[in-house]
Amino acid sequence: MAEMPVSQALYDRAVKVMPGGNTRTTVYMKPHPFYASHGSGCRLTDAEGVKRIDFTNNYNSLIHGHAHPAINAAVRDQIERGTAFPMATELEIRFAELLCERVASFEQIRFCNSGSEAVMNAIKAARAFTDKPKIAKCEGAYHGAYDFAEVSLDPTPESWGNADPKSVAYTKGTPQSVLDEVVVIPFNKPDEAERILRAHADSLACVVIDLMPNRAGLIPATPEFVEMLKRVRADTGILLVFDEVITLRLGFGGGQEVFGIAPDLSAIGKIIGGGYPVGAVGGSAEVMSVFDPRQAKPLLPHGGTFNANPVTMVAGEAAMQHYGRDEIARLGALGDRARDGITAAFDESGVPGQVTGLQSLLRIHVHSRPLSDYRSSLMSPQEKTFLSAVLRHMRDGGIFVNERGVCSLSTPMGEAEIDAFLTCFRGALNAAKNAPQASE
Ligand SMILES: Cc1ncc(COP(=O)(O)O)c(C=O)c1O
Structure with missing residues (x-):
């Protein structure tokens, strides 16, 4: 992860007054969580001033992105x-x-x-x-x-x-x-x-x-x-x-x-x-x-x-x-575009992987076991490390995704954002594949 001095300084203050530095285990990340500054539409700017397309949407709760x-x-x-x-x-x-x-x-x-x-x-x-x-x-x-x-x-x-x-x-x-x-x-x-x-x-x-x-x-x-x-x-x-x-x-x-x-x-x-x-x-x-x-x-x-x-x-x-049948159908089509692109990226890269989800929700898996339930989806430690590396490369490349690889779309998104996600995902897969040690 790139140097994040502002976040590091905030985290140093935070751990003194909150166990682990925050009140929400979900957003904890090593070496420190991301700190948000502001968001607009589907873009979220962190405390360092870095803007990313937000595919986490406060854990799938912001159907219209930020500040609608x-x-x-x-x-x-x-x-x-x-x-x-x-x-x-x-x-x-x-x-x-x-x-x-x-x-x-x-x-x-x-x-x-x-x-x-x-x-x-x-x-x-x-x-x-x-x-x-x-x-x-x-x-x-x-x-x-x-x-x-x-x-x-x-x-x-x-x-x-x-x-x-x-x-x-x-x-x-x-x-x-x-x-x-x-x-x-x-x-x-x-x-x-x-x-x-x-x-x-x-x-x-x-x-x-x-x-x-x-x-x-x-x-x-x-x-x-x-x-x-x-x-x-x-x-x-x-x-x-x-x-x-x-x-x-x-x-x-x-x-x-x-x-x-x-x-x-x-x-x-x-x-x-x-x-x-x-x-x-x-x-x-x-x-x-x-x-x-x-x-x-x-x-x-x-x-x-x-x-x-x-x-x-x-x-x-x-x-x-503002979330009617038309918006649901439009996000569904964008979700299909994202899932198709992820599947193609796995195929092209030779990295085993697949994508689940429906409509405006998707989840990236870095294995090719048949998926049906919790047990079949549970990641091995190696898979967790690899996925973590892919997602870290994505965040470095301007796409904000959470540590589980669950992504959600929001209505301000269009094909351009999905295509930016896919370009970044292809790059992240190759970077993680070619530098496995760096992901440890
Ligand atoms: C399926 C499901 N049920 C319940 C909850 C709990 O909701 P909240 O975090 O608002 O308490 C969540 C939160 O992520 C969830 O994903």
Whole structure:
């Protein structure tokens, strides 16, 4: 990595007052994180004054890139009127109406402040509705920071067991009782998953599913897996909770519209905040009634000082109004152009590799194993080092990508940005291939 004196100086100050130097493990990088100065459209300038095309978009949350004029105008107007009130607002009703009109399975919705909170609230709602304690989730899928959602996020061949996936703690100190309440299923293995779900059906409130889990490889759910979920829901009453925190962008009505399956509840976040902190749970009025405070204490009381924050509501409304079917189709075509170009670059370079994802999301893999789930996508230490080197060369070449090789597109991008990405990627592959030691 090129010398970054400003960032190094900031980091030296940061480590004194924050463990590891920041409050967000995700953005940590050796020898120090990148520090942002400002962004505009799809370009992001760091503290050294270096401008790059941003393919990380605050971890897939900025569908319109940085400082979108319509979002800024809505926010400016709102901050003049006040930013937080001890009262409900019409703004939250307007935004709730917009989202319920878009997503077919949303009859009702409630807002919170992050995707993690949205998943937590969806899980708690499923438990409250069914009066059952357990949840099921897919091995390797990331659903935010709630204890139960974190189980088996990053198991290794040593910990994942020989037969069915085991419940493996992600953080030190996870109570055994949490592990006991989480049933882990393999993604995209419908027969095994169905057998496990049916065996636990009496105690399962819900199965939490991301239809294209990014940490588990950004591999789309197969039609067989989707059909299995429908069948198990119909036969057993286990609720389907979809984590659409990332996948909502895949279709006008979310990933669920694209994959043709309607869950009972969905957790959403990221793009619906227009760049501001957000989360929401949407679903059928019947299940969402657990939040209803009209009769005494609700089955699931749900408060939050900043829930449905007015600034987030207006930013989110502007963001979603500018993300219609035309934008989705245009980004989908750009995503195909990027995936085709990456595949061609791997072919030309002779480096083993492939690309997964759909629409405006893609993930680069530096191996040619058949990909279906978390285990097949898990990188070896050598693959991690090589990918890291490729991504570092890309950042040096003017493309900002995160350490996992997950990229997302934003509406300010056009073919020129995709082609710049591909030119840089070809160069980075060759540089990493020809100087493997330098990548250590
Ligand atoms: C699929 C998925 N679910 C949940 C979350 C948690 O969202 P947040 O970071 O807003 O808490 C994320 C965040 O990356 C995510 O990717």
